[in-house]
Amino acid sequence: MSGSFPTESLQRQKRTSLLLIAASAAAIFILLELRFVPAFNDKISGTPNYMRPIATAVAHALNLKVSNSPILLAQDNQRSCSTVQGAGPGAYDNRQFYFVITYSEKAYSYCLAVYSAALPTAPPEKLTVLGPAMGENYGERLSSPVKVAPVGHSETTFSPAFLSSLLFWKNDPEKYLRTLPPGQLSPTTGVVLPGNEEVNINLLDLRPEVAKEYDLINLLLVNGVILASCSLLAMLLRLWNTYQAVRKKCLTYGYSAGWSEFLFQSAAQTVLSAQEPHYRKERESQALQQQSKAQDVLRRLHLEIRAKLERLLESPLPEQQKLRIKSSLSRDDLEEMKAVAEELESLHSQKTPEERVNALLETIKEYCAPHQFTRYQQEALEALHEKGFREAREFIVKAHAELRVQAKKS
Known part of the structure; x- marks a missing residue:
């Protein structure tokens, strides 16, 4: 009944919009929960990794301190660096050093192992081969494997509570700093190089790096909320435009479709609700027009028959026929007058x-x-x-x- 009006297309558009509105609203709710509910946010952020940022900072600082030396960085949960012992004088060449920094997230520790090019006199059991595949290199390029002898190591282990109080993004480091004695500097960590040189870093400077993954996750969550909100607004606008198209069609039938009616009915049903009363009124109007037209026809016929009989009455007819005409006119019955007129006309038409x-x-x-x-x-x-x-x-x-x-x- 809706003719060429695209009710099926609008219904598909409405259904798609409602599904995407529901999906967008659900996504916004879930993303907001993950972002702002601490239990959920901590769950997706995971356990903070403190040791890699510390070890990486040590590698960068060491690269600024020494030159022409490879600096390898690798994770080592077995803490094999702690067993590295110096090979002793005469086992290595003091002119070329190699630095290997390892860290363990489980043990909250990092270790700097110092090696030097091995001399022929180095004990075989002390020798180690370093290659490019051992870890990330923050210093001089190591193009091929090299045989080295250990010079010594420097290891540092932290307590989880200490690292958390300083580096965890949800903790305020000022609470820990207020517990330090007056005049004590900010917490630092460092390693000792051959010749008793030290490389130190400020732990507080590492807070942004530790929180980097957490910040990225939260940024993605916020962007997800923004995208879902844009999708929600776009689908609401699309749904509103669909409603306006259906409502405009209904208004052509003199019917204003409500928002709730549009939501809980199909587009075809909504248009049909507008068409049925309109077509019913149209049929009633046509019936009244036909009835009025029929009455007009009967009225004109009635007047024509009366006029015909009145003309016959004025003509020189036998008195008996005139009396019959007068009697018929007085009763004013259409069928009777019509019959009398036809009979008299028939009588006259049959005579010579x-x-x-x-x-x-x-x-x-x-x-x-x-x-x-x-x-x-x-x-x-x-x-x-x-x-x-x-x-x-x-x-x-x-x-x-x-x-x-x-x-x-x-």
Whole structure:
């Protein structure tokens, strides 16, 4: 019934919009929960990794301190660095050093192992081969494996509570710093190089690096909320436009579709709700028009029949037929008047012109003497034969009127 109006297309568009609105709203709710509910946020952020940022900072600081030396960084949960012992004088060349920094997230420790190019006199059990695949290199490029001897190591282990109080993104380091004695510097960590040189880093400077993954996750969550919100707004606008299209169609039928009606009904049902009363009123209006037209036809027919009978009444008809016409007109019944008119017309149409003239002459017979009637009859028949029935009829009507006037005077 909706014709060419695309109700199916609009219904699919409405269904898609509602599904995407529900999905967007659910996504916003979940993402907000993950972002702002601490238990959920901690769960997806995971356990903070403190040791890699510390070991990486040590590698960068060491690279600034020494030159022409490879600096390898690798994770080692077995803490094999702590077993590295110096090979002793005469086992290595003091002119070229190699630094290997390892860390363990489980043990909250990092270790710097210092190696030097091995001399032929180095004990075989002390020798180690360093290669490019051992870890990330923050110093001089190591193009091929090299045989080295250990010089010594420097290891540092932290307590989890200490690292958490300083580096965990949700903790305020000021609480820990207020517990330090007056004049004590900020917490640092460092390693000792050959020649007793030290490389130190400020732990507080590492807070942004430790929180980097946490910040990235939260940034993604916030961006997800923004994208889901944009999707929600776009789908709401699309749904509103769909509603306006359906409502505009309904208004052409004089029906204003409500928002709730649009949501809980299909587009076709909503348009049908507008069309049914409109078409019903249209059918009723057409029926009334047809009824009025039929009444007009009957009224015109009634007037025409009455006019026809009244004309017949004025014509020179036999008195008995005139009485019948008057009786029919007084009752004013259409069917009766129609039957009388048709009967009289049929009677006149079946007679010959001479018979019709003689029938008309009968109307003046009572107003004149026999010899006068004969004269009128002869003149009427002569008029019929010479000029036609109409002239003869007019002659008889004129004679009838004159004779009636004379009869009234006498």
